[in-house]
Amino acid sequence: MERMNPYPLRLLPGSDLRKALESAVSEQPGGPAFVLSGIGSLIDAKLRFAGHDTATTIPGPSEILTLAGSLAENGAHLHMSISTPDGRVVGGHVVYGNTVRTTAEILLAPLPGWVLRREPDASTGYDELVVRRRVAE
Known part of the structure; x- marks a missing residue:
């Protein structure tokens, strides 16, 4: 059994949340x-809501309440919930263009013994996660 070694990451103001996580x-x-x-926190958050093909911009500052997902070698699948200045909570799929306002503090769990890839899935019509054990070289 492999031991999980999570590591913290802080993203700086101006970072694109999704791009920075994929790069990390x-x-x-x-x-x-x-x-x-x-x-x-974010400025002008962008989320794709369930059943929609395009993202919605939530203007102004917002707080990230939750962020979770997978970071495969060829793409990410991330969901988050945010709160607006008036306390409204919305959530959805994280797209590119979510700009960190003051900070983003994230805990990542790397999986060195595994290969994660996003591949077409005929049953959903989307690129979905495929998980394989890494073969020792």
Whole structure:
């Protein structure tokens, strides 16, 4: 049984949340990872709601309440919930263009013994997660 070695990550103001997480995984030893937890703040958050093909912008500052998902070698699948300045909570699929306002504090769990890839799935019509054990070289 492999031991999980989670590591913390802080994203700075101006970072694109999704791009930064994809980059962090490609630059860290250990390969793919799952996002265990994430909090922080965004400006003009962008989420794709269930059943929609395009993202919705939630204007102004917002707080990240939850962030979770998988970071495969060829893409991410991330969901988050945010709160607006008036306390309204919305959630959905994380797209590119979510700009960190003050900070994003994230805990990643790398999975060095596994290969995670997103591949077409005929039953859903989307690229879905395929999990394989890493073959020793």
